[in-house]
Amino acid sequence: MTAYTDSSYREALALLDQSGNTSLLAQLKRGIEKEGLRCNNQGIISQKPHPKGLGSALTHPSITTDYSEALLEFITPAYESGHEAIAHLDIAHRYALSQMEAELIWPNSMPCILQGEMSVPIANYGSSNVGQLKHIYRHGLWHRYGRIMQCIAGIHYNFSIPDALWDKLRETDSDAAQLSRQDYISARYFGLLRNFRRYSWLLVYLFGASPAVCSTFLAGREHQLEPLHKHTLHLPYATSLRMSDLGYQSNAQSSLRVCYNQIETYIDTLGEAVNVPVELYQGIGIKDDSGQYKQLNTNLLQIENEFYSDVRPKRVARNGEKPLEALGQHGVEYIEVRCTDLNPFLPLGIDVPQTTFMDLFLCYCLFKSSPDSDTAEYERMQSNLQSTVMEGRKPGLMLTNHNGEEQLLTDWGTELLDDMRALASLLDQANGHSFHLDALNQQRLKLADSSLTPSAQVLNALTEQQLEFSEFTLQQALAHRKVLSEPLDKAVRKSWSDEAAASLKAQADQEASDTLSFDDFLANYLKR
Numbered sequence: 001m002t003a004y005t006d007s008s009y010r011e012a013l014a015l016l017d018q019s020g021n022t023s024l025l026a027q028l029k030r031g032i033e034k035e036g037l038r039c040n041n042q043g044i045i046s047q048k049p050h051p052k053g054l055g056s057a058l059t060h061p062s063i064t065t066d067y068s069e070a071l072l073e074f075i076t077p078a079y080e081s082g083h084e085a086i087a088h089l090d091i092a093h094r095y096a097l098s099q100m101e102a103e104l105i106w107p108n109s110m111p112c113i114l115q116g117e118m119s120v121p122i123a124n125y126g127s128s129n130v131g132q133l134k135h136i137y138r139h140g141l142w143h144r145y146g147r148i149m150q151c152i153a154g155i156h157y158n159f160s161i162p163d164a165l166w167d168k169l170r171e172t173d174s175d176a177a178q179l180s181r182q183d184y185i186s187a188r189y190f191g192l193l194r195n196f197r198r199y200s201w202l203l204v205y206l207f208g209a210s211p212a213v214c215s216t217f218l219a220g221r222e223h224q225l226e227p228l229h230k231h232t233l234h235l236p237y238a239t240s241l242r243m244s245d246l247g248y249q250s251n252a253q254s255s256l257r258v259c260y261n262q263i264e265t266y267i268d269t270l271g272e273a274v275n276v277p278v279e280l281y282q283g284i285g286i287k288d289d290s291g292q293y294k295q296l297n298t299n300l301l302q303i304e305n306e307f308y309s310d311v312r313p314k315r316v317a318r319n320g321e322k323p324l325e326a327l328g329q330h331g332v333e334y335i336e337v338r339c340t341d342l343n344p345f346l347p348l349g350i351d352v353p354q355t356t357f358m359d360l361f362l363c364y365c366l367f368k369s370s371p372d373s374d375t376a377e378y379e380r381m382q383s384n385l386q387s388t389v390m391e392g393r394k395p396g397l398m399l400t401n402h403n404g405e406e407q408l409l410t411d412w413g414t415e416l417l418d419d420m421r422a423l424a425s426l427l428d429q430a431n432g433h434s435f436h437l438d439a440l441n442q443q444r445l446k447l448a449d450s451s452l453t454p455s456a457q458v459l460n461a462l463t464e465q466q467l468e469f470s471e472f473t474l475q476q477a478l479a480h481r482k483v484l485s486e487p488l489d490k491a492v493r494k495s496w497s498d499e500a501a502a503s504l505k506a507q508a509d510q511e512a513s514d515t516l517s518f519d520d521f522l523a524n525y526l527k528r
Contacts, residue, residue, distance in 0.1 A: 086351065104474075
């Protein structure tokens with residue numbers, strides 16, 4: 001598809017402003033995946049297994065684990081309302097806390113108190129072939145990157161456009177005639193992805209909330225952070241250390257250039273990484289001397305999910321498909337945003353105003369013209385993001401804009417918000433409220449005064465109250481548990497209890513139905 005003209009954004013706004021079209025903006029869908037470490041009342045990472053009352057981490061649709069057995073992950077369905085998504089997340093947290101014995105959910109992206117790498121337990125998904133695949137993949141992450149890095153928590157925001165809106169956009173797009181409907185949708189989603197990568201620094205500035213870490217996270221590692229207190233490290237203008245090379249880092253992946261210009265180039269460049277052996281990983285080996293798996297393979301990426309990125313194109317896989325296979329066969333279904341920190345001041349880590357702005361931002365990235373990226377722009381995007389991560393609140397911080405010129409972060413951010421205003425008005429008109437303009441105005445205040453950002457508020461709490469990172473975050477965890485301790489309605493509680501029991505049965509059935517050995521299962525899976 002050719003690049004959209006400079007007028008494409010104005011044309012999209014005009015189209016959406018027509019009678020009957022505006023209402024389509026009320027059908028946007030979003031779902032939330034929110035992680036949080038279980039810890040004890042002293043703020044130390046939990047060593048307990050996944051609570052049985054939460055069901056099976058392998059098969060439960062709403063409560064699972066990520067890398068660590070202690071790293072809970074709450075998953076909402078895709079809703080047409082941000083309020084519904086947040087309400088589902090709220091119920092999931094209330095139910096989880098009711099099933100946890102004297103434990104808390106750590107409310108910061110950077111981990112609680114760690115007692116060495118081996119204090120981070122790797123998630124266990126049972127004896128089925130799929131469960132073993134997930135467990136061994138995480139073993140591979142341990143051997144490649146260490147365990148501690150893998151217990152960082154975040155929020156993934158899943159976003160999709162309704163079919164009726166795609167059809168309306170396609171009718172009026174002169175570039176669409178040569179493309180099938182799904183190819184058109186995929187191409188437009190990739191336009192959104194490119195623009196997201198151009199402007200994701202703005203989200204990190206506005207919502208980054210991890211400017212400091214517990215010293216146990218970096219014990220024995222080299223770093224450039226400064227001491228704030230005895231057991232707390234920070235950078236004075238950092239926004240999201242989670243997104244820095246202290247977080248999801250991979251030296252082997254540093255040379256990986258995944259192309260977001262078309263779905264085909266994305267699949268080709270990422271697919272190559274799944275099949276390229278790495279000498280360092282060959283040195284680790286696939287199995288240990290006793291025959292236990294250490295990793296799934298010795299390639300740059302064991303599977304596609306090992307690629308660390310701030311945004312991904314997604315498609316729900318069917319019948320054992322691998323993620324790239326599903327994308328190639330069926331096209332893009334939704335977008336997964338992965339750069340969102342937990343806000344430790346919020347019981348759920350995120351709230352409705354933030355989801356409202358996320359929807360506005362993602363719509364803006366969709367409707368704005370989105371030319372292909374070249375290597376120079378790729379480097380520029382990476383530089384802008386890392387500058388914002390490490391010193392986004394630094395007075396006078398300059399980024400490099402699309403013209404290759406230096407521009408104040410605050411000025412560029414304000415320009416982007418101004419450009420979103422008409423779209424925010426249309427989204428409010430579609431939904432019958434003023435939430436999008438309200439959210440937009442909240443973000444303008446943060447650009448005018450960096451002390452209003454979550455990252456600044458975290459550092460302010462640490463310095464004003466003379467609290468260690470772990471002390472402050474533990475206080476927040478205790479306060480959030482109190483807020484979320486109100487008992488659930490009896491019928492709601494029974495529904496979630498039944499879901500947990502059903503998931504345990506589903507795992508048992510899966511384990512009983514496997515016929516292949518794991519070696520054969522893995523060989524077949526990797527061949528796909």
